[in-house]
Amino acid sequence: MSNFTGDLLAEVIRAGVVESVHNGHLALLNSDGTLRASIGDIEAPMYPRSSIKSFQAAAMVRHGLKLSPRQLAIVCASHSGAPEHFEVVESILHGAGLTRDDLLNTPDLPLGRVEKAAWGTNPPSRLAQGCSGKHAGMLATCVANGWDTKSYLDPEHPLQIAIKEEIQELIGASVMSTTVDGCGAPLFVITTHNFARGTHTMRVSQDPIYQEVVAACLAHPDMVAGVGRLTTTLMNQIPGLFVKDGAEAVELLSLADGRACIFKVSDGSDRAFPAIVKAVLKAWEIDAEIDPVLVRGGSHVTGEIQVSHSLTQL
Numbered sequence: 001m002s003n004f005t006g007d008l009l010a011e012v013i014r015a016g017v018v019e020s021v022h023n024g025h026l027a028l029l030n031s032d033g034t035l036r037a038s039i040g041d042i043e044a045p046m047y048p049r050s051s052i053k054s055f056q057a058a059a060m061v062r063h064g065l066k067l068s069p070r071q072l073a074i075v076c077a078s079h080s081g082a083p084e085h086f087e088v089v090e091s092i093l094h095g096a097g098l099t100r101d102d103l104l105n106t107p108d109l110p111l112g113r114v115e116k117a118a119w120g121t122n123p124p125s126r127l128a129q130g131c132s133g134k135h136a137g138m139l140a141t142c143v144a145n146g147w148d149t150k151s152y153l154d155p156e157h158p159l160q161i162a163i164k165e166e167i168q169e170l171i172g173a174s175v176m177s178t179t180v181d182g183c184g185a186p187l188f189v190i191t192t193h194n195f196a197r198g199t200h201t202m203r204v205s206q207d208p209i210y211q212e213v214v215a216a217c218l219a220h221p222d223m224v225a226g227v228g229r230l231t232t233t234l235m236n237q238i239p240g241l242f243v244k245d246g247a248e249a250v251e252l253l254s255l256a257d258g259r260a261c262i263f264k265v266s267d268g269s270d271r272a273f274p275a276i277v278k279a280v281l282k283a284w285e286i287d288a289e290i291d292p293v294l295v296r297g298g299s300h301v302t303g304e305i306q307v308s309h310s311l312t313q314l
Contacts, residue, residue, distance in 0.1 A: 006040030009265060009311060010272035013303040014295050022272045022305075024249070026263035027196040028283065028314055033204075033258060035193070037283075039310050042193040045176050046264050049187070049246030050078045052167065053134055054213050055198060056185075059166035060137050061209045063159070064144035067092060067137070072216035073223035074133035078245060080226025081110020081119065081128045088223060089132045096140035100127045104153055105135040105183040112226045131183035133223075138185070155186045164188060170198035182247055195252070196262040203242070204258040214242055230273055230290075238286060243277075245270065251277065259284055272305050279307045283314035 005023050012020040025040030053076045057065075060075065067075065071092050079085040093099055108129035110116045119128065126132060138159055142149045147158050154160065155178050163186070168174055171194035181187035190198075202210045217224050221235035224244065231243045240256040249265035251273060261280045265272060271293060278290045295303035 003041040004044055004266070006264070006266045007310065008308040009039065009263070010275050010305050010307050012272075012295060012305050014297070015302045019295070019303075022265050022267060022269060024263055024265040025192045026261065026276075026280075026311075027192045028280065029196050029200050029258070029260045031204075031255075031258040033197060033200045037314050038193070039263075039308075040192075040266075042196075043191050045189045046192050046195070047179075047181075047187055047248065047250070048190060048195050048262075049181065049248055049250050050131065050134075051244045051246030051250045051252040051262070052188075052195070053077065054202065054217065054242075054244060054252075055167050055170055056134060056163050057137060058170075058202070058209050058213050059163040060141040060159075061212060062166065063141055063162050065137055065141045066144070067095075067140070069212075069216035069219050070223060071095075072137075072213060073220035075137035076213065076217050076244065077133045077224045078111060078130040078247075079133055079223065080112025080229060081115040081130065082112065082226055085133070085223065085226070086127055089127060089136045092133070092136040092140050096143040098136075098139055098143065098149070100125075100132075102139055102149055103127065103132060103135050104150075105129050105131050105185070112229065114228065115226065129183060131181075131185070134185070135183065153184050153186070160186045167198070170201050171195060172197055172201075192262050192264055196260050199252055199254045199260040199262060200258050203254045203256060203260065217242055217244075230277065234277065234288065234290075238281070238288060241281075241286075245273070249273070253277065253280060255284065272307075275305045275307050276311065279311040279314060 103126040107124040111130040175188035225231035248268040293305040
């Protein structure tokens with residue numbers, strides 16, 4: 001039976017006492033793709049959420065999507081909703097002869113805290129939603145192939161079939177089932193281990209499409225997330241590190257030599273991400289400047305989020 005809760009990844013320590021815990025699943029791969037370490041049940045079904053957008057983007061490029069690196073990076077993004085993000089998304093749509101009215105993703109407010117505050121009392125919109133870049137790329141791919149743009153979210157649409165096939169090729173296994181992501185696009189159930197394998201493959205493959213997708217993200221970390229977000233900060237700080245976060249606390253990390261890590265925090269909270277990511281990077285002998293997540297009592301620091309013994313021993 002699968003261990004859906006997983007094992008301990010991090011603890012919230014207040015005045016020396018464990019107040020809360022974050023369990024989950026983690027797969028850490030060596031540069032040759034072999035499994036270096038695992039925590040939890042890495043063969044259990046999981047939703048990769050937006051962490052898998054680079055796989056989806058690769059399918060689009062393979063099927064005729066031609067974009068600048070900056071545009072391709074936002075196809076892989078969960079952007080914060082800054083004006084520059086909107087500008088790039090709309091440039092993809094305009095290049096395909098479309099407008100924001102053709103987007104079919106779920107309307108939402110900007111994802112970034114600062115960007116949401118700047119949005120003010122404006123209503124949710126499809127352009128502001130963090131997956132609008134992916135949806136613009138999907139629409140542009142449909143236009144390039146003469147596919148219907150009104151039904152591009154249907155799992156049986158040629159675009160979504162192509163994306164499913166690309167994911168399966170990368171992970172070396174069939175997807176376990178299909179449902180709908182928060183943005184309205186098809187979402188495929190895989191495993192943490194297979195997701196890590198696919199992440200490794202994307203970095204070491206000689207396929208120019210995979211190289212193009214990753215290179216675009218590495219060149220434009222500001223498009224992949226946004227100013228102040230852990231994803232963008234880490235990619236700016238560490239050359240060659242690719243990071244992609246996903247809803248419900250999924251994280252992807254990879255290096256150019258093929259080392260890869262996927263983890264999923266079971267309770268869906270990303271507050272332990274800085275501590276967990278720092279432990280993974282330390283295992284890769286990378287000393288990243290990541291501020292600890294402090295626990296406060298009034299105006300005083302009384303503790304912090306600390307990773308489990310298993311993570312310190314990676």
